[in-house]
Each structure stands twice: as C-alpha cells, then as structure tokens.
Amino acid sequence: MKLLMKEWKLCMHPTGYIMLLCAALILVPGYPYGVTCFYMGLAIYFICLTARENHDAAFTLMLPVSRPEAVKARILLCAGLEVIDLLLIGLFILVKGAAGSMPNPAGLDAGLALLGEGMILFAIYNMIFFPMYYRDINKPGKAFGFAASAMFLWIVLEVAGTYTVPFVRDVLDQPDPRYMSDKALFTLGGLALFLGGTAWSIQTSAKRFGEVDLSL
Amino acid sequence: MTYEVKIPLEVRGLCKNYPAFRLDEVSFRLVPGSITGFIGRNGAGKTTTINSMLSFVKPDAGEVRFFGLEAGEHEAEIKEKIGFVSAGMTYYTRKKLKAITEVTKTFYPAWNDTAYRKWLGAFGLDEEKTPAELSNGMKIKYALALALSHGAELLILDEPTSGLDPVSREELVEVFLKLKDEGKTVFFSTHITSDLEKCADRILFLQNGQLKADDGLDSFREAWRIAECGQEIPAEIRKAARGRCRIREGYTVLLPKEEAPAGAREATLEEIMIHLEKEADEA
Numbered sequence: 001m002k003l004l005m006k007e008w009k010l011c012m013h014p015t016g017y018i019m020l021l022c023a024a025l026i027l028v029p030g031y032p033y034g035v036t037c038f039y040m041g042l043a044i045y046f047i048c049l050t051a052r053e054n055h056d057a058a059f060t061l062m063l064p065v066s067r068p069e070a071v072k073a074r075i076l077l078c079a080g081l082e083v084i085d086l087l088l089i090g091l092f093i094l095v096k097g098a099a100g101s102m103p104n105p106a107g108l109d110a111g112l113a114l115l116g117e118g119m120i121l122f123a124i125y126n127m128i129f130f131p132m133y134y135r136d137i138n139k140p141g142k143a144f145g146f147a148a149s150a151m152f153l154w155i156v157l158e159v160a161g162t163y164t165v166p167f168v169r170d171v172l173d174q175p176d177p178r179y180m181s182d183k184a185l186f187t188l189g190g191l192a193l194f195l196g197g198t199a200w201s202i203q204t205s206a207k208r209f210g211e212v213d214l215s216l
Numbered sequence: 217m218t219y220e221v222k223i224p225l226e227v228r229g230l231c232k233n234y235p236a237f238r239l240d241e242v243s244f245r246l247v248p249g250s251i252t253g254f255i256g257r258n259g260a261g262k263t264t265t266i267n268s269m270l271s272f273v274k275p276d277a278g279e280v281r282f283f284g285l286e287a288g289e290h291e292a293e294i295k296e297k298i299g300f301v302s303a304g305m306t307y308y309t310r311k312k313l314k315a316i317t318e319v320t321k322t323f324y325p326a327w328n329d330t331a332y333r334k335w336l337g338a339f340g341l342d343e344e345k346t347p348a349e350l351s352n353g354m355k356i357k358y359a360l361a362l363a364l365s366h367g368a369e370l371l372i373l374d375e376p377t378s379g380l381d382p383v384s385r386e387e388l389v390e391v392f393l394k395l396k397d398e399g400k401t402v403f404f405s406t407h408i409t410s411d412l413e414k415c416a417d418r419i420l421f422l423q424n425g426q427l428k429a430d431d432g433l434d435s436f437r438e439a440w441r442i443a444e445c446g447q448e449i450p451a452e453i454r455k456a457a458r459g460r461c462r463i464r465e466g467y468t469v470l471l472p473k474e475e476a477p478a479g480a481r482e483a484t485l486e487e488i489m490i491h492l493e494k495e496a497d498e499a
Contacts, residue, residue: 213273
C-alpha cells in the first residue's frame, strides 16, 4: 500500500487523469470506441517515461522494498487507472443508452459488450507492455510501440468483425438489451482475461526485472 | 574481528563482467565510524562496484554483507540502515521536497522528524522548493538529510562532490566530518582526491577493475615520494620509478619511499593516483 501511494504521489503523470476524460468519447456517434482504451495506454507510457526521467527506479530500490514489490505497485497503479477508465466507459454507456443510442458503424455499439472489449484490450496491453518494459526500463517507447500496435490490430479486427463475423455482428454488436446473456458471458470472459493477464504480467515483469542489470 | 561488532560493509571477491570491462575480485571492509575514500579514474569501476553492492546490477561472483547481513537475503533490513547519494541522480525534479519527504518517511519505522528538521535547518533547505530549483550541492544535502533522518548508519556516496564549486565541496567535506563525529560510516567514491585529503581515514584505490590499494590515508601517502627530474630520469631511480608525468621543467616520477633519493618530497593522493595510472597506461 505504501508503494502504491508512492507511485500515485510521485510517479503519476497528469495525462493519467486527462486520458480518463477520453471515456467521454463514448458519447461521440460513429467512433471506434476501443480507441478510448488506447489513450489510457498512452497515459501509462507517459507514467513510465516520467519515472525514467526522474530516476524513479534508483529512488525506489533504495527504499526498503524489493524489486518484485516495486513492479507490482507500478502495474497495480496502472491497472487501477484502467479499472477507473472502464467504470467511466460503463457510465457513459448508460448515459448514451438513456439518451437513445444509435447504431455505431465504426465498431461495437456502446453497450455491455464494449466493456468486455475494453477489458480484452487492457489485458493485451498489460501482457505486452509491462513484460517488455521491465526487460529494459530505459526503453518504454519500444514496449509501448509493440503494445499499442497489438491494441490497434485488435481494434481493427473488432471493427471488421462487426461486419464479417456472425457472432460479433449479430450478437455482440446488437443494441442492449438484446442477447444480454451472451454479452454478459463475453464481458465475463474479458474480465477473466483482464485479471488473469494482469496477474501474469505482474509475475513475468517481476521475474524479468529481478534478472536485469539496471543502468541508472 | 567478528560480525558482532557490526562491520558496516564487507565485500568479498566481487566480480562483474562486461564485454569491455571486468570488475575483478574486489574485496574490502569498512571500519565503523570512519570515512573511506574510494578512488580511481573515470571508468575504473567505482560505480560498478557500488551498483553491485546495492544490487542495482547482479554481480557474477562475490559476497556483499552489510552489518553482517548478506545483501541478497536481508534487503529491506539493510536498506533501513544505509543511505545512498549519487551526484548524477536527481529524483522527481518537479515535486516539492515536502512531497518527496512525505512519501519517503512512510517506508522507515525509525524515521525521526526532529532529526529531519534539524538537518534541513543545518543545510539551509527550503521544503517548498523542488529539486530543479536546488544547486547540485543542495541536492546532495537534501539526499543526505533524507538518509540521516531514517537513521542510516552507513552512507554510500557516489561522486558527491563532482561538479561542485570549491566552496560547496568544502562544505560537504565538513558535513562528512561531522557525520563521522556522530559515529556514522561514510563510503565516498570520487576522483577529486583533494577532498579526501581533508577527511578520509582510509583509501581504496581501484584501477582497471582491480583493487590496487586498501590502506590508511596517511600510510598510503607515506609509502610514496615524488622526485622531480629534468628531461632525463636519473639512472639510479629509473628502475624504481612508477609512472612519469610531464611538468614544465621536465618530469616527475613516483617512487617507493625506501627507494627515493634525497630531495624527493611527499606525494599527494592525486599525484600517487596519476602516476600509478600513467604507469598502467605505459604498460
């Protein structure tokens, strides 16, 4: 908890808050809503970039903490931001639904399945970005490049899927409350992937960070 | 000597291999309540040694013990008793000192707010400022204030006086002597040897990754003499001469005291280091 507070007070970059506002893009008609998750990925990259510029690793590792604890705190901070982002996305989905949602031609509609999609996107990001980042904390840009590319590829597949894949087109991309049980299952699957992927990311990143020589 | 007397730091057979550099079997121990100067030219391996001691890099071989505790196994316990200050690192440049301190203190059960206020006052530090607003000397003093307020008994300083003006360096040397008076152990890497002449009790001399000397400052200096020669080094001292440095009138050579001719003078730490480095270069 102390480390998490340290991450928040010393490493949090303002874009972390600003990008949360991007959840409001859900209100924009005809927009690939998965992109809102990409903005949070960008904020996480800025957090890690700022940490590098502030010699955060040297500061943290001189505190009475271990390397795995430091890794866990950073990833939990970022996962916390992702969860808040998902909650805000959920809130704007409700707002949009109350205002009368229109079908989205640029990907999934703003509905329950979009939350599941967001969880999958964050799981992909966490599983690629952090293990790469903790192999060399001086190169967050490289890790971000790979993680963001994977996110975009998944978003492209999602958008294409709403036109070509029957389950996506005829079930997930239908307005709520149609097919709610299928969408709920999809979202639960996304949640499982998000939780499991983030836990795997913590474990793998901590192992890698424990093995590297730090050039501080 | 046993571990019960709490040797602040003991390093045994420390090795680290890089493609173009090898830290080779470095071993030493620090005397409690003393100031130890760790000298060597740039690239000699001083920072690699410190980074290996602090587990920033993984040594290929060797053992590091702080206060008798193996570094890898008692990480948290050890870190509560040591403070690390590096001149090259400035943490969180845009955060107020107050904010950095508020976070730092939560990690140390032995944090002493009264001591912190005392050191802030002694160093003339303003908590409302950010590290970006501090001079290099003041940044080091802030890092020292943090370390001293959590009860660090051993201070590891990596090039703390590099880049400082002579007055700031003098102030820091006075701080180190004050810390020594309070029973703290100071381990101080530098290539500005004149600072060590004023405060160090012991000298560790590292050359090309190998520890070439581990001695008291006075006995280390006492073992050598400098002979000033003309353009030719006299035949009778040529064999014993260690390193040759060009000066306006000719050359100076370093000689073991027992082989020095009459008229040879005492050597400064800097002269010893430079001549031994010259000798290594010539070899």
